Amino acid sequence: LGVLKGTALRAFCERVASIVGYPVEHLSELALERRRPGASYTVREDRKLGPLNPRGVEDGRGRTIMTVYAYLDDVEEESGGALYFPRARPAAVSVRPAKGLAAIFYSALEDGKLDRSAAHGDGPLKHGAEAWVLVLRVFDRPRPLARRVILPLLLWPMFRGAPPKALALASHRFFARAVGDASADQVIDVALYAVAALAFAPLAYLAYLAFKAYEKSKLPPKRVVSAPAATKKGKKKSS
Numbered sequence: 004l005g006v007l008k009g010t011a012l013r014a015f016c017e018r019v020a021s022i023v024g025y026p027v028e029h030l031s032e033l034a035l036e037r038r039r040p041g042a043s044y045t046v047r048e049d050r051k052l053g054p055l056n057p058r059g060v061e062d063g064r065g066r067t068i069m070t071v072y073a074y075l076d077d078v079e080e081e082s083g084g085a086l087y088f089p090r091a092r093p094a095a096v097s098v099r100p101a102k103g104l105a106a107i108f109y110s111a112l113e114d115g116k117l118d119r120s121a122a123h124g125d126g127p128l129k130h131g132a133e134a135w136v137l138v139l140r141v142f143d144r145p146r147p148l149a150r151r152v153i154l155p156l157l158l159w160p161m162f163r164g165a166p167p168k169a170l171a172l173a174s175h176r177f178f179a180r181a182v183g184d185a186s187a188d189q190v191i192d193v194a195l196y197a198v199a200a201l202a203f204a205p206l207a208y209l210a211y212l213a214f215k216a217y218e219k220s221k222l223p224p225k226r227v228v229s230a231p232a233a234t235k236k237g238k239k240k241s242s
Contacts, residue, residue, distance in 0.1 A: 019139055023069055023107060028145035038084055038100075038125055038134040046089060046124040048117065049110040049140065068111040069141035070121075074100040074134060082132035090120045097126070100134045115143060149195040157198060 012033065020027045049067045078084045078100040086098040086106055098106050110121050128134070178187040178194075 015137075016139075019071055019073075019105075022105075023071070023141050025069075025141050026145065029142050031140040031142065031146075034138045036136045036138055038128060038136060040128040040130050040132060042125070042127065046122050048119070048122045066111065066115065066143050067140045068115070068143045069107060069109055071137075071139040071141070072106040073137040073139075074102060074104045074106075075137065076100065076134045077102045078128070078132055078134050082129045083126045084128040084132060084134050085126045086123060087126055088121070088123045090122050092120055100136070111143070147192050149192040149199075153195050153199045157195070157202065 013027075016027050016030055016033070020030060049070045072086060080099055084100055086100070088096040088108075098104075108121055108123075110118055112118050174191065178190050181187075182190050
């Protein structure tokens with residue numbers, strides 16, 4: 004994500020949290036998306052419903068209630084690429100990408116149900132135009148520690164911290180089939196803690212061995228004291 008690392012990334016997330024009115028723990032990982040010419044226009048919803056996921060749970064028992072698109076490029080009106088809400092009421096709405104603009108919209112109604120009017124898509128871009136977008140989701144409850152800390156650490160070598168959306172949904176479907184939708188997320192959290200324990204146990208053991216070796220190196224050398232030979236002979240005569 005370029006310069007958005009460390010302090011800058013935390014400041015960005017805190018700024019978003021102050022705007023949407025939810026703590027940072029309710030935010031998803033930050034994703035960077037590239038809009039290119041030739042991409043197909045599709046209307047999508049930010050919460051997936053299905054037989055194995057009727058509540059639309061996406062991450063740690065949380066559901067998406069708001070979505071944030073922060074644009075990093077200016078796109079001319081004639082170049083297309085507008086964010087489009089065809090089902091908005093009373094009429095369709097479009098938002099033209101502009102550098103520094105953040106489009107924030109609700110994905111859920113007040114009762115938590117999916118808001119079908121929030122379905123949206125990106126208009127096609129003309130040749131030579133492109134747009135980079137930062138995407139954040141706001142969940143209705145804090146994300147568990149296993150999802151916010153342990154999962155990014157485990158996936159960092161492969162995905163730089165955040166799993167692909169397809170992988171996240173596939174894992175949820177797998178556990179939903181095994182233990183049911185109601186218990187799937189709890190089981191996923193337990194599995195993450197177990198994998199973390201197995202992954203970090205060897206490191207903890209090596210650290211313990213290194214600490215013991217360091218302590219041993221600080222101890223003074225042992226002195227071996229032996230009795231003089233004359234004294235030993237004298238003791239034998241007296242006996």
